[in-house]
Amino acid sequence: MKDRFDILLGVLLLACAVAVVGLLAGTGSQASQRDLAVDKALEQEIAYQAKVSFLERVYAPVLELRQQGQNESALLKLDELSRKYPTEAHGELLRGEILLQLGAKQKAISHLARAVRMNGDYVDRYSPLSRRELIDPLLARELADVKRQSAENPDSRPLKATLKDLYYLQGRMAGGCE
């Protein structure tokens, strides 16, 4: 009788031990998954900040020239940098900004739209790269005008392209349904 009771007690103790081990193991795994997720978010943030600081460093000469009012030289510096970084969206963005200041609106809009297509951060209000304060007034200023010009010149492919770029920028500024 005593043996049976001992055996029952032993089985119960073993079951408890297994349950505790299982519980501990489960909690540990969740914690490690959470840690991993934190690590990944941190990695992404570090990578993003590194990219922003890299872009600032690479394009610093362009910004310096612009601050000195030398937009034409800044454009040449971009031409030079585009040999090394031909597909970098930031070069497209800066080219668009400079051309806008120099009065070449159509080309400026084309470069700005290309920059946003390549990197959505330029329309993200929380990104350090955000250019919403540039694009918003540009849309307000140009959209109606280009729409009118395009209607007056229905055969003009460049005007149609500019209008398409403006609509694209407008769509990206408005954002999706997320």
Add this chain to the structure above:
Amino acid sequence: MSLRITVCCFLVLLLAGCQGTAERPVMKIGYMNCNSEAETLARFRPLTKYLSDKLEIDFQAIPVDTQDFPERFAAGEFDFTHTNSLVYVIMRENQQLELVATEMRGNYGSRTAGAIIAKKGSGIETLQDIKGKRMIFGPQLAPSGFLAQYDLMLREGIDPEQDIAYYAIPSGSFKHEKVVYAVYFGDFDVAAAPALDLELMTKDGKITADDFVILGQSPIFPYCTFGARNDLDPALIKRFQQALVDLTDADTVDYQGETLKVLASAWIDGFETLQDSDYDYIREMAKRANMPPYQEF
């Protein structure tokens, strides 16, 4: 019966043959030389062939010296013209040339600009510093290689005829590149360089942005331009214009046994339709600089 059928077939074949060999109209396009006749023809013959195929007209490409262009056009040598924007204005004022389309190339698209440059570190930092210095210009009828800079200097109170120690224009071809190199290698202190050439030379790695100081640059104005004789059928001019503005990077032409990309072979990014009033800034510059078509002696 079979004889009748044979005769009918013969007549049909004969007519079909006549239609196939019917000659297409022949028209001439005058192309302004940039560097040489050979280069002009190499650039523009594929585009000319493309236009011939599209419009079913045998267009002939005629290379023309810039200085001779207005006179030869006035003599009726060409039906269509491709020139820089100043020569367009001259022919527009004198022969009522019709505006067809404007070429797009480089950073400014269908526009361009003229810059005045000095070598970095030469001590010349502003436009006022160029007084008493040796300057080199591009060809005289070049809107972005001569007129824009001449006008820029006048607007800054610098008389190119009085305030510069000496100025020259290089001889031969590739004048725009020569003026840049003339400053780079120290033969001249200051140069009148087209913004497009600075851009292309930088992109090619021939120069760097740090080699020069841009002392001043003109506002942008229309680039090279296609025009048409004003007595041509407006429908033909419209078709010619449409063929140009419809061109994309992907369009090709079969030329001398090769399939070539039309725009790339002509060094052109595309075409745009502008208004003649878009050329008013060139008119203003030409008036201020006492240049054709407003020159007075």
